[in-house]
Amino acid sequence: MQTPVFLDHLPDFETVAGEKPEQYRLTRNKALLDLMLDCSTDWTPRQACPACGRDRLKSRNFSQTLLEFLRCTECNTIYAQRVPDQKVLDQLRLEIIEAQVGDDPGKDREFEFTSLMNWVSLTEARLQRRLDKVVDIRFASQAPRWPEATRRLSHGRSWDFLSLTPENTEFDELCARLAHLSPKAILMPAELDRVADPEALMRAIKQSVASGTVIFVASSCADGLEYEILGADSPSFIPLDRLTVFSINGFQALSARVGLSVLEVSTPGRLDAVILDRYFKGTENANIPFWSGFFQEADKNRLRDLQILLQRSLKSGILRFVLEA
Amino acid sequence: MTLRVAIIGYGKMGRIRHEAMERHGGFHVVVACDTAVDPAASCPMVTDPMAVYDYNPDVIVCSVPNKMIPDVVCTALARGKHVFSEKPPGRNSEDVRRMMGAEKAAGDRVLKFGFNHRVHDAIEEAKKLIDAGTMGELYFMRGVYGKAGGPNYAQNWRNDPAQSGGGILIDQGIHMLDLFQMFAGRFRDVQSFVQRNFWTDVPVEDNAFALMKNADGIVASVHSSATQWQHTFRLELYLRNGFVSVDGILSASGSYGTEVLTVALNRLDEGGNPIPNPESQELRFTEDKSWDKEIAEFYAAVAEDEPLRCGTSQQALDVMELVEAIYAADPEWCRIVQDHKVQENQEG
Ligand SMILES: [Zn+2]
Numbered sequence: 207m208q209t210p211v212f213l214d215h216l217p218d219f220e221t222v223a224g225e226k227p228e229q230y231r232l233t234r235n236k237a238l239l240d241l242m243l244d245c246s247t248d249w250t251p252r253q254a255c256p257a258c259g260r261d262r263l264k265s266r267n268f269s270q271t272l273l274e275f276l277r278c279t280e281c282n283t284i285y286a287q288r289v290p291d292q293k294v295l296d297q298l299r300l301e302i303i304e305a306q307v308g309d310d311p312g313k314d315r316e317f318e319f320t321s322l323m324n325w326v327s328l329t330e331a332r333l334q335r336r337l338d339k340v341v342d343i344r345f346a347s348q349a350p351r352w353p354e355a356t357r358r359l360s361h362g363r364s365w366d367f368l369s370l371t372p373e374n375t376e377f378d379e380l381c382a383r384l385a386h387l388s389p390k391a392i393l394m395p396a397e398l399d400r401v402a403d404p405e406a407l408m409r410a411i412k413q414s415v416a417s418g419t420v421i422f423v424a425s426s427c428a429d430g431l432e433y434e435i436l437g438a439d440s441p442s443f444i445p446l447d448r449l450t451v452f453s454i455n456g457f458q459a460l461s462a463r464v465g466l467s468v469l470e471v472s473t474p475g476r477l478d479a480v481i482l483d484r485y486f487k488g489t490e491n492a493n494i495p496f497w498s499g500f501f502q503e504a505d506k507n508r509l510r511d512l513q514i515l516l517q518r519s520l521k522s523g524i525l526r527f528v529l530e531a
Numbered sequence: 532m533t534l535r536v537a538i539i540g541y542g543k544m545g546r547i548r549h550e551a552m553e554r555h556g557g558f559h560v561v562v563a564c565d566t567a568v569d570p571a572a573s574c575p576m577v578t579d580p581m582a583v584y585d586y587n588p589d590v591i592v593c594s595v596p597n598k599m600i601p602d603v604v605c606t607a608l609a610r611g612k613h614v615f616s617e618k619p620p621g622r623n624s625e626d627v628r629r630m631m632g633a634e635k636a637a638g639d640r641v642l643k644f645g646f647n648h649r650v651h652d653a654i655e656e657a658k659k660l661i662d663a664g665t666m667g668e669l670y671f672m673r674g675v676y677g678k679a680g681g682p683n684y685a686q687n688w689r690n691d692p693a694q695s696g697g698g699i700l701i702d703q704g705i706h707m708l709d710l711f712q713m714f715a716g717r718f719r720d721v722q723s724f725v726q727r728n729f730w731t732d733v734p735v736e737d738n739a740f741a742l743m744k745n746a747d748g749i750v751a752s753v754h755s756s757a758t759q760w761q762h763t764f765r766l767e768l769y770l771r772n773g774f775v776s777v778d779g780i781l782s783a784s785g786s787y788g789t790e791v792l793t794v795a796l797n798r799l800d801e802g803g804n805p806i807p808n809p810e811s812q813e814l815r816f817t818e819d820k821s822w823d824k825e826i827a828e829f830y831a832a833v834a835e836d837e838p839l840r841c842g843t844s845q846q847a848l849d850v851m852e853l854v855e856a857i858y859a860a861d862p863e864w865c866r867i868v869q870d871h872k873v874q875e876n877q878e879g
Contacts, residue, residue, distance in 0.1 A: 209815075328794060
């Protein structure tokens with residue numbers, strides 16, 4: 207198993223806390239509130255950690271605002287104590303996509319797209335295996351310019367895009383479409399933390415592809431320093447988009463249970479340092495030993511050093527896994 | 532199949548080889564030879580190199596100073612033994628050609644030289660990345676390999692040209708040159724500056740700088756140094772679509788750091804031009820498996836008839852010719868070496 211570190215410029219804080227993201231955040235939280243007030247919503251309580259399977263009694267409280275979230279003391283995964291139906295979740299996402307809230311077609315996501323494409327290309331080279339047919343799961347629905355970017359920038363590789371459609375608990379629709387396409391690789395950058403049952407999703411994918419298929423997944427990461435320090439106050443913690451925030455150990459445990467082997471693990475998140483920097487510089491009475499002083503005095507270079515250290519230690523707020531079916 | 536091994540030259544390298552063979556399990560070291568018998572050695576020891584043949588070995592591991600390598604290797608091959616020898620392969624290309632003659636005469640006997648850098652994890656990973664074709668055509672390579680000359684520099688046989696054939700370039704820089712040729716094939720067009728800066732009481736170089744080009748137009752530059760006070764290994768390869776570099780190399784001393792492979796593919800602006808400073812991936816390797824991989828490859832070649840990929844005599848000849856070309860490309864250095872020889876002859 208390899209643990210690459212993805213090095214890049216520190217992004218601007220506005221990408222998480224600008225006007226657009228804030229509008230998106232409010233809309234999502236309102237949707238969650240409506241869901242909670244709606245008596246017809248079916249909620250499935252989670253009796254165990256969705257990552258490592260440890261009894262929920264072994265978890266401690268993470269957040270009480272809106273929805274109750276727990277953090278597993280065994281594997282560090284953060285999870286909503288109860289989740290709505292998959293179909294309802296998908297429906298809500300489709301609504302927000304159609305309303306184009308938070309989507310900013312003018313804003314350049316090209317670096318993010320390139321990073322994903324290069325991730326696939328370099329992994330392909332290192333594995334010495336052609337991954338010339340890739341299926342994207344739902345990312346194109348979230349990022350409308352993504353398919354065009356693959357056509358322009360991803361050479362020698364065909365892409366299919368499975369759009370976001372309302373699924374049942376077992377993801378039957380997705381299974382059928384995936385089995386039909388028989389890809390060499392799958393890319394799923396934004397699903398694990400948003401679906402009701404991530405294990406069901408991973409099982410659905412595994413049973414729909416040939417063995418040897420390489421699966422690239424990315425998600426938020428509970429080991430990230432932003433979640434460790436700010437908890438649910440972190441600006442990237444939008445409950446409806448973070449129903450399960452896996453830790454590295456947690457997702458490894460889930461992968462093993464589903465029968466997927468882990469080829470590569472990384473935490474390429476680049477926002478922990480800038481998020482924390484903004485928090486500590488903007489909050490007058492924040493008084494957390496060591497970190498308050500650290501960030502009060504931190505300049506851009508120190509933030510960058512910290513972010514790289516976090517990545518090298520697998521402690522940043524985004525995780526990436528390369529798995530093999 | 533267990534191969535019976537005799538190690539000739541039971542110093543630091545001979546013992547490293549011994550341990551690697553024990554880890555492998557397919558070898559049994561039946562005797563070791565050195566100038567003095569080590570009573571603590573875990574195998575029988577002799578002081579006469581010819582005495583090892585009384586132990587009926589299948590394999591000779593040759594870990595002696597450069598000057599003695601050709602004799603030990605040729606004798607072993609003539610006696611029908613497979614041979615694993617340290618680098619450098621003698622003191623010059625003439626030594627290698629002599630060994631190649633013995634190899635040819637010995638028929639199916641295996642002769643492998645220990646150019647272990649080829650099988651370091653980070654280097655193998657870099658090779659995979661480049662061979663996949665994603666990164667495009669190779670434009671140029673830059674290599675820096677250097678150390679602080681170390682204690683007893685002037686007394687060490689490595690810095691006695693009669694025994695070693697040269698200084699830091701033939702001892703350490705040769706690995707970088709071997710890697711250049713692994714990635715890009717033969718380099719014949721060479722310019723150089725060879726210098727003696729700090730250790731002026733020995734007639735070998737403590738710095739060599741060379742710029743070379745191969746038939747495909749790929750350019751490589753190397754700096755091999757014994758005055759690199761901060762131990763350094765750095766190899767950079769720049770290609771059409773990005774770059775790969777290896778920083779640090781895992782060694783017995785550990786002083787060159789862990790191996791860090793950095794790779795990046797360019798990201799392009801709307802006009803298709805690369806934007807500076809692309810996102811890169813950094814991979815760390817912390818365990819030196821090169822000794823084990825070399826021994827495993829040698830075993831497979833001897834016991835299972837597998838073809839040798841690394842450390843062939845042809846590679847040895849190619850790299851030795853490149854070393855000589857670098858020495859020869861600096862006329863001032865040639866004059867210094869010549870003057871030294873004349874002086875020695877007069878004194879002798
Ligand atoms: Zn858990």
